Amino acid sequence: MSYTSTRFIRHFRLSSAFGCSTRDIGCLRITPAKKKFCTAAISVVQKGSEELLVVVGGGAAGFYGAVRAKTVAPKLNVVVIEKGQPLSKVKISGGGRCNVTNGHCVEKKILAENYPRGHKEFKGSFFDMHGPDDTMSWFSDHGVDLKVEEDGRVFPVSNSSSTIIDCLMSEASRTGVVLQTGKTVRTASANGGKFLLGIGKQTTSPVEYVEADYLLIASGNSSQGFSLASQLGHSIIDPVPSLFTFKTVDPQLAELSGVTFSKVKAKLILESVKRNIQQFTQVGPMLVTHWGLSGPVILRLSAWGARDLFSSCYKGTVTVDFIPDLHIEAVKSMLSRHKLQFLKQKVSNSYPPEFGLVKRFWKYILDRQGFSGDDLWSSIPNNTLASVASLLKNCDFGITGKVLNVDGVTGGFNFQNAWSGGYIAGSTIGTRVSDAHLKGLDLA
Numbered sequence: 001m002s003y004t005s006t007r008f009i010r011h012f013r014l015s016s017a018f019g020c021s022t023r024d025i026g027c028l029r030i031t032p033a034k035k036k037f038c039t040a041a042i043s044v045v046q047k048g049s050e051e052l053l054v055v056v057g058g059g060a061a062g063f064y065g066a067v068r069a070k071t072v073a074p075k076l077n078v079v080v081i082e083k084g085q086p087l088s089k090v091k092i093s094g095g096g097r098c099n100v101t102n103g104h105c106v107e108k109k110i111l112a113e114n115y116p117r118g119h120k121e122f123k124g125s126f127f128d129m130h131g132p133d134d135t136m137s138w139f140s141d142h143g144v145d146l147k148v149e150e151d152g153r154v155f156p157v158s159n160s161s162s163t164i165i166d167c168l169m170s171e172a173s174r175t176g177v178v179l180q181t182g183k184t185v186r187t188a189s190a191n192g193g194k195f196l197l198g199i200g201k202q203t204t205s206p207v208e209y210v211e212a213d214y215l216l217i218a219s220g221n222s223s224q225g226f227s228l229a230s231q232l233g234h235s236i237i238d239p240v241p242s243l244f245t246f247k248t249v250d251p252q253l254a255e256l257s258g259v260t261f262s263k264v265k266a267k268l269i270l271e272s273v274k275r276n277i278q279q280f281t282q283v284g285p286m287l288v289t290h291w292g293l294s295g296p297v298i299l300r301l302s303a304w305g306a307r308d309l310f311s312s313c314y315k316g317t318v319t320v321d322f323i324p325d326l327h328i329e330a331v332k333s334m335l336s337r338h339k340l341q342f343l344k345q346k347v348s349n350s351y352p353p354e355f356g357l358v359k360r361f362w363k364y365i366l367d368r369q370g371f372s373g374d375d376l377w378s379s380i381p382n383n384t385l386a387s388v389a390s391l392l393k394n395c396d397f398g399i400t401g402k403v404l405n406v407d408g409v410t411g412g413f414n415f416q417n418a419w420s421g422g423y424i425a426g427s428t429i430g431t432r433v434s435d436a437h438l439k440g441l442d443l444a
């Protein structure tokens with residue numbers, strides 16, 4: 001899953017020749033390029049303004065941006081066009097609880113480091129304009145009680161994503177944002193100082209054309225959104241999958257399915273990547289699944305390595321240190337002491353408790369070292385103990401592919417990107433409309 005939102009704002013000066021007095025935007029009195037204009041495409045209910053902002057996509061960014069633009073410029077007509085269900089990802093996010101943002105990353109440099117794509121850009125003013133604190137204040141000011149969990153994830157106190165949806169929907173309705181669902185923005189072009197948008201219900205249905213003064217593309221990771229942006233002259237970097245788990249071929253590992261490790265240090269090694277990339281080493285929880293490796297550490301590696309993994313055809317190695325808080329020499333001494341204490345016991349029955357491992361995993365390590373189930377500690381030479389220590393500290397797993405469609409716990413950073421991007425776009429458009437309005441008053 002890759003969750004990079006693409007938003008583009010462009011503004012063309014409003015020409016008075018294009019002014020329309022009716023709010024049925026399809027009724028514009030211009031006929032550029034022999035397009036058919038249809039009143040049914042968008043009906044803007046509010047009267048009193050001549051300008052229209054069309055927001056493509058009724059997700060987190062689209063709603064937040066639309067509400068912000070309408071708040072800054074109340075006279076602006078704002079229409080959100082959503083092809084499916086509005087805020088559908090908010091609904092399923094965070095296991096139905098919606099991890100709204102992250103409350104531990106107030107320092108913008110640290111916050112930016114959580115974005116494999118965008119960390120350089122986000123070190124600039126992006127989060128200064130609207131960061132996690134602002135997001136939390138916004139929702140609190142609009143009646144949503146939030147809580148910060150121990151790991152920094154922020155959720156509504158209700159533990160229900162519906163609270164966030166209800167808040168955004170009612171704020172959109174209160175400010176006068178118009179929502180139109182079941183319609184897809186299929187084409188976009190710059191047309192005589194405005195945007196000409198082709199809107200259709202389904203891919204086969206006829207396109208109706210609408211003119212907008214402002215356009216906010218908040219279509220998430222939809223390929224249609226990328227297409228609209230490229231029609232307007234933007235260049236698109238092809239997206240690649242991110243936040244996936246690693247497939248490994250190791251039948252014995254598969255038997256450990258369900259085993260979790262609260263803290264490992266995992267390093268991603270790809271043949272094509274010769275340089276040392278700091279983010280290719282991650283520390284945190286890991287989970288063994290029936291297909292391979294998962295958990296926050298693996299999801300983070302997949303995100304930071306997304307492009308290199310794609311170009312390596314998802315083949316590589318993950319080296320895992322299962323006891324990262326212990327130095328290898330300490331591990332060797334613990335094994336030696338344990339051997340002396342339990343000479344007559346089977347190796348498979350006991351191991352140093354300081355390792356904090358589960359018995360199933362200890363047996364897996366012994367299997368990989370070629371021990372038989374009946375071997376006694378007394379029969380293990382010291383150099384073999386050193387090999388066991390080394391395996392615990394540097395255990396290689398060959399990656400043979402990726403598994404997509406996982407629900408990664410990512411900490412609320414993706415929504416924060418959507419809130420910040422939507423807010424900044426909405427503010428910029430709203431301010432431009434207000435400034436133009438004030439200028440008009442001055443001239444009058």
Ligand SMILES: Cc1cc2nc3c(=O)[nH]c(=O)nc-3n(C[C@H](O)[C@H](O)[C@H](O)COP(=O)(O)OP(=O)(O)OC[C@H]3O[C@@H](n4cnc5c(N)ncnc54)[C@H](O)[C@@H]3O)c2cc1C
Nearest residue numbers: 003005057059060061083093094099185219220412414415
């Ligand atoms: C299962 C799951 C759980 C998640 N949990 C979390 C979490 O807890 N915290 C977190 O931070 N992130 C989470 N994410 C990521 C988060 O959902 C996204 O980062 C976020 O939704 C992006 O918001 P957006 O508004 O940019 O895009 P989207 O939410 O994808 O909204 C874009 C909207 O645009 C519409 N659209 C696209 N093209 C067109 C078109 N041409 N015409 C009309 N409409 C169009 C789409 O139908 C869609 O509704 C989760 C993602 C998933 C899949």
